[in-house]
Amino acid sequence: MTVQPPPPAPSEPAQENVAFDRRELNVILALYGRMVAAGEWRDYGVSFLREVAVFSVFRRTAEHPLYRIEKRPRLRARQGMYSVIGADGRILKRGHDLRQVLRVLERKLIRPVQD
Secondary structure, three states: OOOOOOOOOOOOOOOOOOOOOHHHHHHHHHHHHHHHHOOOOOEEEEEEOOOOEEEEEEOOOOOOOOEEEEEOHHHOOOOOOEEEEEOOOOEEEEEOOHHHHHHHHHHHHOOOOOO
8 A cells, every 4th residue: 555645735825926017117117207307207116025015216326215106006996007106205195097196206306487
């Protein structure tokens, strides 16, 4: 009689990290390009974690991020999965539409003209 070990227990499916899709990145990078051209931003970093994808923007590379653009799919049914977070950790805008959420940053481009 041959005794065989029990089959291995099915492992949990590996959870994939949350990421921005191509459309979302195009919207974010278009804003980033305008802000770089205006001299406001100089560098960025992207992190894809288990529960959140983060696009961080910096004035200088060695600093803390000025803003973080986050995507949290678990909040999709609540306040919205997109948010813009300031350097001090305050949520500046949250919503379901990425373009609408990023408008809080586009206002930084509008400056009064000095005569």
